[in-house]
Structures are given as structure tokens and as C-alpha cells.
Amino acid sequence: MTTITAPKIHVEKVQQSRVDTVDWDNLPFGKIFSDHMFVSDYKDGEWSNDRIVPFGHFTMHPASMVLHYGQAIFEGMKASKLADGTPALLSPGDHAKRINNSARRLLMAEFPEDRFVEAVSQLVSLDRDWIPPAEGSALYLRPYMFATDEFIGVRPSETYRFCIFTAPVGPYYAKPVRLVVEQEFVRAVPGGTGEAKAAGNYAAALLPAQLAQKKGFDQVVWMGGPNMTQVQEVGTMNIFFVIDGEIITPATDGAILKGITRKNFITILRDQGHTVTERTITIDEIVAAHDAGKLEEMFGSGTAAVVSHVSELQYKDKLMTLPAVEDRKIGPALKKYIDGVRTGTVEDKFGWIVKL
Ligand SMILES: Cc1ncc(COP(=O)(O)O)c(C=O)c1O
Numbered sequence: 001m002t003t004i005t006a007p008k009i010h011v012e013k014v015q016q017s018r019v020d021t022v023d024w025d026n027l028p029f030g031k032i033f034s035d036h037m038f039v040s041d042y043k044d045g046e047w048s049n050d051r052i053v054p055f056g057h058f059t060m061h062p063a064s065m066v067l068h069y070g071q072a073i074f075e076g077m078k079a080s081k082l083a084d085g086t087p088a089l090l091s092p093g094d095h096a097k098r099i100n101n102s103a104r105r106l107l108m109a110e111f112p113e114d115r116f117v118e119a120v121s122q123l124v125s126l127d128r129d130w131i132p133p134a135e136g137s138a139l140y141l142r143p144y145m146f147a148t149d150e151f152i153g154v155r156p157s158e159t160y161r162f163c164i165f166t167a168p169v170g171p172y173y174a175k176p177v178r179l180v181v182e183q184e185f186v187r188a189v190p191g192g193t194g195e196a197k198a199a200g201n202y203a204a205a206l207l208p209a210q211l212a213q214k215k216g217f218d219q220v221v222w223m224g225g226p227n228m229t230q231v232q233e234v235g236t237m238n239i240f241f242v243i244d245g246e247i248i249t250p251a252t253d254g255a256i257l258k259g260i261t262r263k264n265f266i267t268i269l270r271d272q273g274h275t276v277t278e279r280t281i282t283i284d285e286i287v288a289a290h291d292a293g294k295l296e297e298m299f300g301s302g303t304a305a306v307v308s309h310v311s312e313l314q315y316k317d318k319l320m321t322l323p324a325v326e327d328r329k330i331g332p333a334l335k336k337y338i339d340g341v342r343t344g345t346v347e348d349k350f351g352w353i354v355k356l
Pocket residue numbers: 076233235236237238257258259260261262301302303304
């Protein structure tokens with residue numbers, strides 16, 4: 001039997017760390033980057049030259065295919081510290097799998113899952129001092145891949161770069177959000193790219209989000225199906241409802257990103273004996289539940305905020321108000337559970353944590 005071992009990652013450390021310059025009490029999201037990044041290049045049918053190098057710029061050819069035809073995908077994940085200071089990752093294997101699902105949809109090269117987890121682990125280990133100390137804060141990890149062929153013409157690139165950098169982020173005190181049900185633009189349709197974390201999906205969502213914000217809302221609820229009646233997601237999160245005790249989340253039908261938080265929430269809830277239904281849910285059902293006083297909770301799920309409670313929902317000319325967050329049971333408990341697993345205060349019953 002032959003065992004194939006992942007190639008060694010070449011490490012070039014910074015001469016002088018910048019970690020002492022960080023103001024830990026004032027961490028703007030996504031603007032501060034830690035000392036190192038991981039890079040690997042795909043050429044002639046294989047990934048090679050896996051390396052961790054000082055964080056810095058790339059140079060790009062003006063004809064780099066990603067700039068023209070958009071083969072670009074990414075992941076978003078977090079590293080935290082357990083109570084004893086050990087760095088930990090949550091569900092890194094799921095992120096490794098998902099970036100390859102995205103790669104397949106955009107006809108890009110898959111990055112081996114074991115090398116993905118090894119790269120993330122070594123990078124976070126090396127930059128462990130960049131994991132912020134405050135409770136609820138984290139080191140945000142951004143794995144991504146893009147096409148690098150220097151060529152003009154629509155075809156899949158034959159070369160790619162895979163990179164991971166990290167950014168310390170402060171506690172995410174998400175205030176409850178006001179949402180509007182989007183009736184003009186769509187994020188995704190079954191058969192499109194909505195199930196991939198493709199960069200272009202996010203570009204297409206900017207205009208509807210900005211129009212909603214101009215009207216005083218925080219984000220849109222993405223709709224699909226006949227007459228735009230089926231709820232898909234909210235902003236860049238999956239969505240959950242609690243209606244008369246039933247926990248419902250839209251079934252993944254090809255248009256919905258298979259969120260890792262969504263999957264973990266379903267696992268926790270079912271383990272606790274709750275019934276979680278993955279099915280089609282229409283806006284008419286939500287309006288009827290609201291009018292009958294049975295719409296108990298509505299929240300988004302995602303890596304960044306974990307839970308984002310919805311306070312108000314506008315559909316056409318009807319504004320629906322949801323119960324106060326203090327009166328909710330499911331969403332707040334899920335947030336507490338995931339935050340607890342990340343810091344080691346809640347048992348990692350499902351083996352999601354990778355300790356570094
Ligand atoms: C469109 C979209 N939906 C849902 C999610 C939530 O996914 P996850 O829980 O894996 O962060 C994200 C974030 O990755 C997203 O971009």
C-alpha cells in the first residue's frame with residue numbers, strides 16, 4: 001500500500017511581527033491582516049509550491065483570466081482560542097469540502113482537502129498571537145482561489161492560485177436587523193451558481209442591498225420560485241424561522257448556499273430533541289403566521305455573526321414586527337452553544353473542533 005503524503009509547506013517568516021501594533025480594543029472588520037499568508041499555485045494539472053510567506057501584494061498580469069471571466073471562489077471561517085489558550089478551528093474539513101464544491105461548479109482546480117486543513121492549521125499556529133483575546137472576537141480566515149492564465153477568451157483557466165490570509169476581528173455584537181423581502185432582483189436560481197461561494201454572486205447582490213439600505217433596511221430577504229414567493233436566504237446568511245414551535249429552514253434546492261452554521265444548527269437542534277424541518281417556505285405562510293401571532297423567531301445563520309436576529313420584516317406594503325429578542329429561545333441558545341464550543345466552555349459533542 002502506498003500512502004501519499006501532502007508536500008511540505010515551505011515557511012518564510014516575517015523578520016519583525018506587526019502584532020504589537022494592533023489596537024485590540026478597536027478592530028475594524030476586514031482591514032487588519034496578520035503577518036503571514038499561505039499560497040499554492042496550480043499548473044500542469046497539479047498544485048505545487050505550497051508556502052507560507054509574509055503577507056503582501058501579488059503582481060497580476062492585466063489579462064489574468066479572473067479579472068475578465070470571474071473564476072473566483074472563497075471561504076470564510078474563524079479561529080478562536082479555547083479557555084486554556086489553545087488555538088482552535090471549527091469544522092475546517094467542511095470548509096475544505098465546500099471550496100471544492102464551488103471549484104467544481106466554476107470548473108476550477110480542486111485543492112486537496114487534507115492540504116487545505118494542514119495549510120489553515122499551520123498558518124493559524126504560526127500567527128496564533130493574532131487571535132484576539134476578547135471574548136467573542138476571532139481570527140477570521142479567508143481561503144480563496146482565482147484563475148491566473150494570462151489569456152483573453154472564454155474558457156476555463158489552466159492555472160490557479162489558492163491563498164489563505166487571516167484578519168483579527170472584534171466581537172460581533174449584531175443588533176437585530178430590519179429586512180425587506182426582495183421582489184425585483186434574485187440572488188440565485190436552481191442550476192445557477194448560488195450553491196457556490198463564487199465571488200460574482202456577491203457582486204450581483206450589491207445593488208439590491210444598497211437599494212434596501214437607502215429605504216432604511218439592513219438587508220434583503222432573497223426570494224425564488226414561482227412569483228418570487230419562496231424564501232431562500234437573508235443577505236449573506238441562511239435563514240431560520242420558528243413558527244408555532246416548529247423550526248423551519250428552506251431546503252437547499254441548488255439556489256441556497258449550504259451554510260456550515262446552518263448544518264451545525266440543525267445538528268444541535270435535532271440532538272436536543274427539536275424537530276427541524278427543511279422545506280419550502282413561502283412568504284404567504286410567514287405573513288399568515290405573523291398575523292396569527294405565531295411567528296416566534298426569524299434569524300440568519302452564518303460564520304460571521306453566528307446568529308442575526310430579525311426585528312422587522314417588510315413585504316410589499318406590510319411591515320411585520322417580531323417578538324423582542326429577550327423573549328426568544330432558539331436563536332439566542334444556538335449562538336451561546338456555538339460561541340461556547342469555540343471557546344471550550346460547551347462540550348464539542350460532534351467533533352467539530354480541531355485543536356492546534
Ligand atoms: C450567501 C451565503 N449564505 C449563507 C452563508 C452562511 O454560511 P456559513 O454558515 O458557512 O458561514 C454565507 C456565508 O458564508 C453566504 O455567503
